[in-house]
Amino acid sequence: MRVEKILIRGPNWVGDAVLAIPAMKAVRAHFTQAEITLLVRPWVAGLFTSAPFIDKVWSESRPSSLLDWIxxxxxxxxxxxxxxxLFPNSFESALMTFLGRVPQRVGYATDGRTWMLTNAIAPSAKARHQVHYYLDIVRTLSVKAEQPSxxxxxxxxxxxAARTLLASEGIPPEAPFLVVNPGAAYxxxxxxxxxxxxxxxDVLAREMGLQVAIVGSGAERPIAERIRKRMKSQTAILNGKTTLETLIGVLAESTLIITNDSxxxxxxxxxxxxxxxxxxxxDEKVTGPYGPRTRIVKHPVECSPCLLRECPIDHRCMTRVAVEDVCRAARELLA
Ligand code: SF4
Structure with a gap:
């Protein structure tokens, strides 16, 4: 069958969507003539508006009713x-493409949806980095991805847009700055x-001559306010003031980011x-940052990875990571 039109159902979380990019690029490189449409949630769509490996971004909120779903x-x-x-493992994403009469439907054999897939992939028992988890979906079509990026x-x-926002928050144009991302939606x-x-x-801003911008959601603004109150350096709070596109601009303009897994x-x-x-x-082996200039700071504890939203004990995985551990990693990265 000649493939002329491809639908990629993208992941629902921003981080997962980034980790699916190598798979999307591989599809683009293999099906050079096909039109590729990416169906994603609105809060993820901004990542792909100018992506050269996607032809059309189709943004849809979670269906609010059966009529909307139909x-x-x-x-x-x-x-x-x-x-x-299908990058999400949901039953619903498979059902939509099954009833939408897409002749070839590829995804993981999860959530009781195998009967709706034409290529149902058994999930690997071994922990795989999420980049390869998504790549394995497209590899079933003999798509190659030698150097995932x-x-x-x-x-x-x-x-x-980022520089305009930063200037309005007190960081002058051209001023170098570091980004602090202290929240985590999960x-x-x-x-x-x-x-x-x-x-x-404070330590890195003083040593490297940087200003500081804190990013995060509007709901995380109290966290940012408490951090700024403790600090001595010039610090802008951008919580709740960035679209995904402006956040991309802020990050691209920054010298360094100190962040949680997010x-x-x-x-x-x-x-x-x-x-x-x-x-x-x-688990950084599964969801660690997948770029060329990254450092992970982690203290080994017996209960990690627990993947819980709230720590049921004393949060030792985090309390044992010292300020100097993170400063050292930043210095090494920028050296
Ligand atoms: S300290 Fe708590 S949050 Fe950290 S890995 Fe152990 S159980 Fe999970």
Whole structure:
């Protein structure tokens, strides 16, 4: 069958979407003539608006009703895709493409959906980095990916919007700055202590002559306020003021990011920004940043990785990571 139109159902989380980029690039390189449409949630779509490996970005919120769900399924049918690649493991994503009459449907054999897939892949028993987990989906089509790369670039519009925002928050144009990302949407288990983020930012800002920008969601603004209160360096709080596109611009303009395991960590790594990530409850071999200039700081504890949202004990995976551990990693990375 000649493949002319491909539907990629993208991951729902920003970090996962970044880690799926090598698989998307591999599809682009293999099916050079096909039109590739990426169906994603609105909060992820901004990552791909200017991506050269995607022809069309189709953004849809989670269906709010059965009628809404039927509307999207009908549209899949109307667009007459030849091939669907399902990166989420959900039953729903398989059902949509099955009822949307896409003739070839590829994804993992999970969630009782094997009967709806034409290529059902058994998940590997071994822990695989998420980049290879997604690549294995496209490899079933004999698609090759010799040197997987998550690399993306910010657009001029993204960096210009970022500089405008930074200037309005007191960071002058051209001023070098470091980014602090102390939140983690998944839960507090992934978060390193606020006072240590503040101390690291102060030490590195003084040593390297940098200003500081704190990023995160609007809901995480109180965390940012507490960090700034403890700090002596000039610090801008951008929480809740960035779209995904502006955040990409801010990260691309930065000198360094100190971060928890989170979506912004993956974006920064993909942009090639020096990235120091504190890990504790999660497994860096599976979801570690996949860029050329990254360092992971982790203290080995017997209960890690637990993958829990909240720590049920004393959060030793994080409390045992010292300020100096993170400062050292940043110095080595920038040396
Ligand atoms: S259970 Fe262990 S790995 Fe999980 S958050 Fe607590 S200290 Fe960290």
């Amino acid at each position: 509307r999207i399924t009908r549209e899949i049918r109307t667009r007459r895709f030849n091939l669907a690649l 998550v690399a993306i670039e910010a657009t001029n519009e993204e960096t210009a 839960g507090s288990a992934k978060r390193w202590a606020e006072d240590r983020f503040a101390d690291v930012a 979506g912004p960590m993956h974006i920064a790594a993909a942009l090639g920004v020096p990235t120091v990530a504190v890990f504790g409850s999660t």
